[in-house]
Amino acid sequence: MIDLMDATIEEAIIHRVGNKSRNEDLHLSEKSLKPDAELESALLKYFFHPFYKDNTVHEFFHEEDISLNEMLKHIDNMQSGDLSFLSGSKKISKLLYRITTHPNILTGELFISVINGVKFKSRKRKILGIFKSERKSNFIELDSDPKNIKANVVTGLDLENLDKGALIFLDSKKPTLLVYNSRGIDSHYWNNSFLGCRPINDDDLKTKHCLDACLNFTKKIADQFESKNDVIKFNNKFTEYFQEAGNFDPSEFAQRTGLNNEQEQALYSHLDNYQNNHAINFKNGFKISEDRLKKLDKRLQSTIKLDTHIELKIDIKSQLPEKNIEKGFDKKRNMHFYKIYFNEELN
Structure with missing residues (x-):
């Protein structure tokens, strides 16, 4: 249902969101990421891998008034041009940092990206992607010198282990989204408090x-x-x-x-x-x-x-x-x- 053959990353940035209850800081980047073709391919795989399994479409909501949904407000302002991509990504990161107060919520990098050409249900879409990386993995890196091959342990991200994500479809009057959360215990924090979304009650x-x-x-x-x-x-x-x-x-x-x-x-x-x-x-x-x-x-x-x-x-x-x-x-x-x-x- 998701096809990335023509997908390209238009803009991307990485912030680091700590846990306020552990006195960890919020680190905001000042420059966008400029991925080359190899990195772009790896990022797209990392971002979209979990969404192949479940394509349940969600909608933004608020218990009192949809205009009070903070995430939707930031998205609308980015769409209208009232917020630049950089400023909007910072506001989204600050929102996540503000609600990251439970001691069990892990610190992580927050990737925010505008992605074009993603085919979903046979239609090419423009997407604002929000992805959180919490778990790091160790990898063995091999030196390329054929006469003296060395091995080192490096820490990085497993391309098949995204922790949390949201694909927000920007090219419709009423934005909808797909949501992923690898830890069910964090679903209220990610889905409700941060994104303010719920599954659309359709067929x-x-x-x-x-x-x-x-x-x-x-x-x-x-x-x-x-x-x-x-x-x-x-x-x-x-x-x-x-x-x-x-x-x-x-x-x-x-x-x-x-x-x-x-x-x-x-x-x-x-x-x-x-x-x-x-x-x-x-x-x-x-x-x-x-x-x-x-x-x-x-x-x-x-x-x-x-x-x-x-x-x-x-x-x-x-x-x-x-x-x-x-x-x-x-x-x-x-x-x-x-x-x-x-x-x-x-x-």
Whole structure:
């Protein structure tokens, strides 16, 4: 869904944000970063890597009045020209520093960048990126002298370990954003206090949550099944519905998935609790998001792990596994077994 083939960094700067509760300082840079082609490529990979996994779109909000959202105010002023990129980046950094008061929040570098040509949902977008780096890694650096190769330990950033990030789409009347946070315990600090954002309650979000709720329900009652294969077959009832229905209709959901009365009551109770806990509502139904189903494809491979160091990987999208797997018990060996039917081995 994100394509960086034509992406370029228009402007970028790095500030360092300390923790006020530990008497750490805020260090503001005075000059923008001018990355060469190699550094630009590395930065783009670092910035965007976590956003390939989840593209949940968020919106800016404020409990009282959207005009009081401080982050949105800075973005609007940068867009209108009332704030330069340098001045705007400093104000954003000062906002983050001001709310960095919990002792568990880590010090880190704050990258702020304007990025052009990012393709998102088949459309090229202009983005204001805000990224925080907290964890450093050690790397072995090799000397390039072929006659006397030396090795040194250097500290730097792992390109696949961004800690926090936000991609703010600037080319629309109402800015929206994607958000990433590697530490769930910091979500209120990053999402609410700093960015002032929340997921947009649309069909895409409802599909995501409803799928998660159903798959979590299967995990919750997994011990009621005789085998892992039975769990997979039960999960199949949900995934088949979402792939075939087009629209989620709660009145027909249990019937079309073939649940018995006890399972139906337990499922609807679970869905009610899930909706209350996640401030989401799919009681009125919704259009099932095709984008979410594409992401579901990557989750629907289940693994049966056995104590004999054997793993069976099963694609639960297919209806074939339940027909081609049998579970039994060998009295002579006093062991369980799986019998698998197939036509030919695939390389």
